[in-house]
Amino acid sequence: MLNHKLIALLPDLATYIVVVNEGSFTAAAKTLGVTPSALSKLITRLEAALSVKLFERTTRKLLITQAGTRVYEQSLVMVNAAQQAVELSTSDHTEAAGSLTVAAPEAFLNSVLQPLVVPFLTRYPNIQLKLRAADGAIDLFKHNIDVAFRLTDKPDENLVLREICQTNLVLCASPDYLARSGIPTHPTQLSEHDCLYLAETERDNIWDFLKDDEFHTVAVTGRYAVNHSQMRLTGVKEGLGIGIFHDFVIQDALAKGEVAQVLNDWTIKSNYHGAVAMQYPQTKYMPARLRVFIDFVMAHLSPRLNRPLTSL
Known part of the structure; x- marks a missing residue:
């Protein structure tokens, strides 16, 4: 059962995520619509409540501590669970609607995903699609990514994996x-x-x-x-x-x-060969917008990308 102290901490933990993602009190304060000094006091209060030091503050940088990293990771779990609860309370889990953010390497984004954009958005007019070029490793939780494509033989073991094909x-x-x-x-x-x-x-x-x-x-x-x-x-x-x-x-x-x-x-x-891996967080209640995107990609890409190069 939740105690009153924990309930009071939940908004501060959600705010803490924004500070970590933005990298500074000034940037986070602008995002949240508050003053940097008010945000600094909130983090100080949170540190006192948790009895840990979350940041090493310098004149130029805001460096997260090891304890701060652990708190951040657990806070992300909390926020993602809250997002699922919101989606369950709306028609979002049954209707393909809302914003969907997809990350992929530049070459794959341009050559493979780009031709699918218009057909996908035409079929699902209530989805807002955001594509982000990301050639290196990207943290889906930190950057609010719904699904990521990776060209690798070492996919992230903490995410669901749908292998589309092999790439050479x-x-x-x-x-x-x-x-x-x-x-x-x-x-x-x-x-x-x-x-x-x-x-x-x-x-x-x-x-x-x-x-x-x-x-x-x-x-x-x-x-x-x-x-x-x-x-x-x-x-x-x-x-x-x-x-x-x-x-x-x-x-x-x-x-x-x-x-x-x-x-x-x-x-x-190379580091960029192996499986074309589509990965997304594990969730019991997948939003419809994500489910239809995954199904659309699998239906349109698997036959095309598995065509042998020698058959051309």
Whole structure:
């Protein structure tokens, strides 16, 4: 049974989530429509009630403590449960309506999900769809994400997993480039070619290749690097060099003969290969808007993405 002290803490814990998400009292105060000083006093009161220190305060940053992280995680559970209770008390759990936020890597969002937007919104006119490009790991609870797509062989074990298909990385170049510069027959020869890469991290120009028990790491160079798959693909089509793409990005260009696959007997190793995983929080009462989105995606994407690349 809830005691009066715990009931009094619930609004403060919900406010605490906003402070953590925003990263500062000023930003959180703006979101909540209160003053930063009032918010600071609330957090001080919460710390006293819980007998823990939630933040390390400095003049520049608001750093969450280990104890604060644990309180934050448990508070998220509480707020999510409250959201489910609200949905159960409305028609939201039976009618496909409301806001739905979906996160996915940029390449997948642009090449695969984008064509589904208009058909989905046409079929479900009472749903507001928000798409967010997220190439790295993203915390669904912290960022209020309803469902996320990941390209990985290590999905989040704390979330429900619906595997759509497997995805692989493909090395390719335009026919003109290969006619002009030659076709590499071994990964080590890539160091002699112009290559297009992401340029997001220091290791983005380091490509790993595996065939049977043979493994090679190659440092590539090139005059053009961009962390946008379609811009990189355009550069490859225009003959600027050799690039790596997910199979779902490159399928149409391969089918049209705009690019040709290179070193297709080698496996390209990366953090972004493996399963196309659709993940969402476990819930006993799934909102209808999420249920229809999952069903729509599975019906439209599974047959398309499971088409073998070699069949094109």
